[in-house]
Amino acid sequence: xxxxxxxxxxxxxxxxxxxxxxxxxxxxxxxxxxxxxxxxxxxxxxxxxxxxxxxxxxxxxxxxxxxxxxxxxxxxxxxxxxxxxxxxxxxxxxxxxxxxxxxxxxxxxxxxxxxxxxxxxxxxxxxxxxxxxxxxxxxxxxxxxxxxxxxxxxxxxxxxxxxxxxxxxxxxxxxxxxxxxxxxxxxxxxxxxxx
Numbered sequence: 266x267x268x269x270x271x272x273x274x275x276x277x278x279x280x281x282x283x284x285x286x287x288x289x290x291x292x293x294x295x296x297x298x299x300x301x302x303x304x305x306x307x308x309x310x311x312x313x314x315x316x317x318x319x320x321x322x323x324x325x326x327x328x329x330x331x332x333x334x335x336x337x338x339x340x341x342x343x344x345x346x347x348x349x350x351x352x353x354x355x356x357x358x359x360x361x362x363x364x365x366x367x368x369x370x371x372x373x374x375x376x377x378x379x380x381x382x383x384x385x386x387x388x389x390x391x392x393x394x395x396x397x398x399x400x401x402x403x404x405x406x407x408x409x410x411x412x413x414x415x416x417x418x419x420x421x422x423x424x425x426x427x428x429x430x431x432x433x434x435x436x437x438x439x440x441x442x443x444x445x446x447x448x449x450x451x452x453x454x455x456x457x458x459x460x
Contacts, residue, residue, distance in 0.1 A: 297452035304445025305354065311437035312350050315403045319345040331402070345402055352395030353439070354446045359388030361450030369458050396439070403434060 319341045331344040366381025
């Protein structure tokens with residue numbers, strides 16, 4: 266049932282009151298998942314473009330061994346794919362699912378709520394590890410803090426314009442992929458938790 270628009274009350278109150286309607290909640294969850302999926306797609310494409318050096322089969326590219334610790338080294342292409350992009354997106358998914366588990370499990374420390382807190386802590390670890398790997402492997406594009414590198418976006422078939430490397434790194438790769446994965450996992454896990 267759709268409520269008529271109130272005469273003297275605000276539109277925000279009307280929308281909040283309409284959230285009691287299951288159809289409105291379903292449409293909102295679908296919109297959150299769709300926007301989140303698009304942001305993940307855009308962020309991962311930006312990350313792959315920024316890390317295109319690591320996907321070429323050359324000695325200083327994808328075939329190079331990237332040492333994560335003194336004793337653990339993998340090919341650079343696998344490191345960038347799994348330990349940078351994969352860990353960054355997985356951290357947002359863990360955070361989204363963890364928030365739903367904590368928020369919808371009642372009061373007290375139940376097993377599900379403790380699992381949600383553990384999942385959020387694991388997501389924080391993955392975010393730190395993913396960002397650190399991103400920063401080491403792609404951070405050179407941005408330059409040093411006082412001296413910023415500029416590069417042209419000819420890969421996107423745009424006119425040759427100079428763009429700040431750090432802003433592109435954060436705005437086209439890190440932020441959209443994290444927020445998108447968080448939104449999509451939050452929407453999907455919220456839907457699953459209400460079933």
